[in-house]
Amino acid sequence: AVVSTQxxxxxSCTFTDEERAALTTRIQNAGTEVVEAKAGGxxxxxxxxxxxxxxxxxLLQAMNGAKNIVxxxxxxxxxxxxxxxxxxxxxxxxxxxxxxxxxxxxxxxQEALEAMKPELSGSIAxxxxxxxQ
Numbered sequence: 001a002v003v004s005t006q007x008x009x010x011x012s013c014t015f016t017d018e019e020r021a022a023l024t025t026r027i028q029n030a031g032t033e034v035v036e037a038k039a040g041g042x043x044x045x046x047x048x049x050x051x052x053x054x055x056x057x058x059l060l061q062a063m064n065g066a067k068n069i070v071x072x073x074x075x076x077x078x079x080x081x082x083x084x085x086x087x088x089x090x091x092x093x094x095x096x097x098x099x100x101x102x103x104x105x106x107x108x109x110q111e112a113l114e115a116m117k118p119e120l121s122g123s124i125a126x127x128x129x130x131x132x133q
Contacts (some may be wrong), residue, residue, distance in 0.1 A: 062091035
């Protein structure tokens, strides 16, 4: 489940409700859109590989003492009532130095967050069950 927090982006911008809904749908379905654009000739794995490499490089920089390394990651967290959540994290030599949290959401985003919680909660439970087998 993806909750697009467009209101927290910098530089800031504004959207109509219709534009925000359309943009959110495109963000949520970006992987599918790539596959469809490739007409069955591949997948969006390059995007996932790039994201993984970016995170790994950032983590290595932080472990080597670089300051202000911020990346998003899905971690055990208390920023919501869900056990795990993806938020921006400040990384350091010992891992997570600070969870920057969600920030202030507009109503559209808060409603989307609440709507996805049951699905994400179920996925978390499945993941924990799998990890404990």
